[in-house]
Amino acid sequence: MNILVQTKRRLSKFLMAFFKKKKARIGIYGPPNAGKTTLANRIARDWTGEDVGLVSEVPHETRRAVRKSDISITGSNGSNITIDIVDTPGVTTKIDYKDFLEYGMDKETAVIRAREATEGVAEAMHWLREDINGVMYMLDATEDPFMQVNIMMIGIIESRKLPVIIVANKIDLPDASPQRIRSAFPQHPVVPISCLEGKNIEDLYEKMVEHFG
Amino acid sequence: MQGIQIDLISSEKLAALTSMEKIHLILDHVRKGSIIILEKGLSPDEQSTLIEMTMREILPDGFNGIEIETYPSRDQSPGFLQKLLGRSAIESRLTVIGPANQLRMIKKEKDIISAWVSTR
Numbered sequence: 001m002n003i004l005v006q007t008k009r010r011l012s013k014f015l016m017a018f019f020k021k022k023k024a025r026i027g028i029y030g031p032p033n034a035g036k037t038t039l040a041n042r043i044a045r046d047w048t049g050e051d052v053g054l055v056s057e058v059p060h061e062t063r064r065a066v067r068k069s070d071i072s073i074t075g076s077n078g079s080n081i082t083i084d085i086v087d088t089p090g091v092t093t094k095i096d097y098k099d100f101l102e103y104g105m106d107k108e109t110a111v112i113r114a115r116e117a118t119e120g121v122a123e124a125m126h127w128l129r130e131d132i133n134g135v136m137y138m139l140d141a142t143e144d145p146f147m148q149v150n151i152m153m154i155g156i157i158e159s160r161k162l163p164v165i166i167v168a169n170k171i172d173l174p175d176a177s178p179q180r181i182r183s184a185f186p187q188h189p190v191v192p193i194s195c196l197e198g199k200n201i202e203d204l205y206e207k208m209v210e211h212f213g
Numbered sequence: 214m215q216g217i218q219i220d221l222i223s224s225e226k227l228a229a230l231t232s233m234e235k236i237h238l239i240l241d242h243v244r245k246g247s248i249i250i251l252e253k254g255l256s257p258d259e260q261s262t263l264i265e266m267t268m269r270e271i272l273p274d275g276f277n278g279i280e281i282e283t284y285p286s287r288d289q290s291p292g293f294l295q296k297l298l299g300r301s302a303i304e305s306r307l308t309v310i311g312p313a314n315q316l317r318m319i320k321k322e323k324d325i326i327s328a329w330v331s332t333r
C-alpha cells in the first residue's frame with residue numbers, strides 16, 4: 001500500500017470518528033443466483049436478528065438494492081466494525097423474459113420480472129459508482145468463475161479502488177471448486193463458504209473485520 | 214446462421230470518440246444484430262456504463278442484451294508507452310461484443326477470431 005493511500009485511509013478514519021455518522025457501505029455483488037441474499041440474511045440474522053430479503057432458486061429474485069444499516073461485527077480478537085450491508089440485484093449483460101417461463105410463470109409475470117430485473121441491474125451499477133465503499137463479490141463455486149461479467153465487474157471494482165473480498169459460495173455442493181476461483185482472482189482474498197449450512201462463515205466475519213475495518 | 218455482419222472498429226477510430234459515443238456506437242450496431250470488434254477494449258468506467266445502458270435498452274421479444282468476449286492483444290505485456298499513458302492491460306485487449314442471442318455464434322467463431330487476431 002502506498003503512502004498516499006495509507007494517509008487517505010487514516011484521514012477518512014479520522015473524519016469518520018469525528019463526524020460519527022459516515023459508516024462503510026459494503027455491497028454484496030455477483031451474478032444472479034450466487035447466494036447474495038442468503039448471505040445478507042445470514043449476516044443480518046447473526047448480528048441483528050433480522051432478515052433482509054427473499055431468497056429464491058429463480059434468478060433475479062432481488063431486483064432492487066436493499067440496505068441493512070448498522071450491522072456491528074466483532075472479530076475473534078475483539079476488534080469491531082459497524083457497516084451497512086447492501087444486497088444488490090445480480091449483475092448480467094443480458095436478460096430474456098423467456099428464461100423465466102421455465103419456472104412456471106405466465107408471460108405477463110415473466111415480462112414484468114424481466115423489466116424489473118433490467119432496472120435492478122442498472123441500479124446496482126449506479127450504487128457501485130456512487131455509494132459503495134467496499135465489496136463482497138459472491139460467486140457460486142460450482143460455476144465457471146471466468147465468465148466475462150465477473151472479469152468486468154472485478155475490473156470495475158478495482159478501478160474504483162474499493163476493498164474487495166471474493167466469496168466462493170455453495171461449497172456444500174460436490175462440484176464446488178473454490179480453487180478455480182482462487183486461480184481466477186489471485187490478487188484478492190477468497191473465502192470459501194456455504195451460506196446455506198453456515199460452513200466457514202466465521203472465517204468470512206474475520207476477513208470482513210480485517211478488510212473493511 | 215446466415216448474413217451475420219461483423220464490424221471492426223480500429224483503435225484510431227475509438228481514440229477519437231468520447232465514452233458515450235463509443236457506447237452508443239456499440240449498442241446501435243448490436244441492436245441491429247451485428248457483431249462488433251473493438252481493436253482496443255473499453256475502460257472499466259465505460260464497461261460499467263455499457264452494462265447500465267444495455268439494461269435500459271432491453272425490450273420483451275426485442276433486444277435482450279449483449280455478450281462480450283475479450284482476447285489478449287498482440288502486445289500483451291504493457292510496453293513503455295502504454296505504461297506512460299497509464300493504460301491498463303484490459304484496455305489494450307481486443308473486445309468482441311454481440312447480441313445475446315448470438316452467443317453460440319461468438320463462441321463458435323472464437324477460434325476464427327483468435328486466428329484472425331494472431332495473424333494481424
Ligand SMILES: Nc1nc2c(ncn2[C@@H]2O[C@H](COP(=O)(O)OP(=O)(O)OP(=O)(O)O)[C@@H](O)[C@H]2O)c(=O)[nH]1
Nearest residue numbers: 032033034035036037038056060061062090195196
Ligand atoms: N447448495 C447451496 N445453495 C445455496 C447456498 N446459498 C444459497 N443457495 C441457494 O441458491 C439460490 C439463490 O440464492 P439467493 O440468495 O436468492 O441468490 P442471489 O445471489 O441473491 O440471487 P439474485 O437475487 O437472483 O441475484 C437459492 O435457491 C438458495 O437457497 C449454499 O451455500 N449452498
Ligand SMILES: [Mg+2]
Nearest residue numbers: 036037061062
Ligand atoms: Mg438476491
